[in-house]
Amino acid sequence: MRKNIIAGNWKMNKTVEEAVELANAIKLELADCKDVDVVLCPPFTALKAVSDVISETLINVGSQNMSSEDEGAYTGEISHTMLKELFVRYVILGHSERREYYKETDFWINKKVKKALDKNLRPILCVGEKLEDREAGSTESVVEVQVREGLKDIPVSAYTELVIAYEPVWAIGTGKTATSEQAQEVHAFIRSIVKDMVGAEAADAVRIQYGGSMKPGNAPELLAQPDIDGGLIGGAALDATSFAGIVKAGM
Ligand code: PGA
Numbered sequence: 001m002r003k004n005i006i007a008g009n010w011k012m013n014k015t016v017e018e019a020v021e022l023a024n025a026i027k028l029e030l031a032d033c034k035d036v037d038v039v040l041c042p043p044f045t046a047l048k049a050v051s052d053v054i055s056e057t058l059i060n061v062g063s064q065n066m067s068s069e070d071e072g073a074y075t076g077e078i079s080h081t082m083l084k085e086l087f088v089r090y091v092i093l094g095h096s097e098r099r100e101y102y103k104e105t106d107f108w109i110n111k112k113v114k115k116a117l118d119k120n121l122r123p124i125l126c127v128g129e130k131l132e133d134r135e136a137g138s139t140e141s142v143v144e145v146q147v148r149e150g151l152k153d154i155p156v157s158a159y160t161e162l163v164i165a166y167e168p169v170w171a172i173g174t175g176k177t178a179t180s181e182q183a184q185e186v187h188a189f190i191r192s193i194v195k196d197m198v199g200a201e202a203a204d205a206v207r208i209q210y211g212g213s214m215k216p217g218n219a220p221e222l223l224a225q226p227d228i229d230g231g232l233i234g235g236a237a238l239d240a241t242s243f244a245g246i247v248k249a250g251m
Contacts, residue, residue, distance in 0.1 A: 002207050004223060004250035005163055005230035007039035007062060007124060008237025009092060009211075010046075019046035023053040025240030031057040035251040036230070039090050039124075040237075044078055051087045062090030062124065065098060068111035080119040090122045092232070094150055096169045106149030113150060117158050124163045124232065125150045126211070127190070131170035139168075140189055147193045159202035163209060164190060165232040171212025173234055180221045180228075183210045187227035216245030223250045 014022060019042045030038050031054075041062040042050045051061050067077035083091065093116065094109035109125070116123040127146035129139040147164065154162070166186050168178050178186075187208050195203035210222050211232030222228055230250060236242040 002229045003037055005037040005207055006247045006250050007041055007232050008243050009232055009234050010042045012043060013238055014042055014046055016046050016049045020049050020053055023050045027054055027057055029244035030247055033058055036247050038247055041092055047086045060089045061087060063088050064092045066091045066112055068115050080121055090124055091116050092124045095126045096128055109150050110152050122161050124165050126165045126167050128167040128169050144193055147190055156198040156202045159206040163207045165209040165211050167211035175213050177213040177218050180225050183222055184225040184227055191227055216242050219246040219249035
């Protein structure tokens with residue numbers, strides 16, 4: 001049985017003060033949540049403050065990116081050591097906004113996934129097709145390349161740690177959610193790719209989140225699908241009540 005994992009991707013929102021307020025409100029609702037893994041991913045500047053707020057709870061902290069390098073002359077980058085010092089457990093990698101606006105490629109994303117695993121951080125690898133891909137009937141081929149390249153040379157033992165997030169780009173921040181059937185279809189497809197890559201046991205164990213306009217209203221149906229093991233939440237994660245509502249739907 002896979003445990004649902006619900007992560008809030010706060011993106012470039014929340015000053016430290018605002019982040020503390022939001023984390024405190026989420027803590028009131030979810031401090032003892034055992035049935036679902038809960039992860040808060042604030043911007044780098046608020047990681048320390050959010051870690052402090054949730055330190056005595058079962059809530060985890062994640063970052064929204066990480067350097068593929070250990071240290072040195074990489075202006076503007078943040079390393080695994082710096083993240084772990086702030087009690088970060090998860091790292092979102094290859095989000096579509098980073099692929100699109102910062103030209104991150106599968107090659108670099110794979111380097112980051114490997115580095116994260118090597119340093120005992122849990123990657124959340126994001127994959128997903130754009131609207132034009134879906135309309136051209138290439139959803140599966142696009143997602144397959146992202147999964148195969150992003151997880152290239154990852155040992156089979158890591159599949160219990162890493163998380164895949166299927167996020168159709170056309171559903172992110174648009175209010176358009178994939179229907180639960182559309183999402184389930186791609187999730188099952190991703191699981192079949194993992195099976196082909198590393199075998200049935202790892203494919204059964206790996207958790208695959210859905211992301212893209214997930215809200216308390218549509219979460220129960222999405223999370224009821226056999227291959228959907230949680231959510232990566234953007235907009236609705238900025239409000240404690242809606243985020244908690246989604247987590248509760250996953251219990
Ligand atoms: P959204 O974002 O929930 O606002 O669509 C999801 C994401 O980008 O991770």
